[in-house]
Amino acid sequence: MRYHEILTQAGLHEVADLEQQRIKAQKQAAKRQTVAAKRADLTHRIDKAKKQLADLNAKPI
Known part of the structure; x- marks a missing residue:
């Protein structure tokens, strides 16, 4: 399963958004x-x- 396919599953895009926010904050x-x-x-x-x-x-x- 490719990365963008995983992210389109319900709820996982919020996790990715939080991870991006964490990286940006760091x-x-x-x-x-x-x-x-x-x-x-x-x-x-x-x-x-x-x-x-x-x-x-x-x-x-």
Whole structure:
């Protein structure tokens, strides 16, 4: 029995829809985690650069 034949049976298309929703939710969660990690990395880099600049400005010429 082919996949689309199985899905056309009563009730199974709802299961497939739920599975697709679950997969979509997992992808969105992974994307949010990636964005959060990139933001944290950039924030860390900015803070590090600000500290270096403050250290340079604190030194006498």
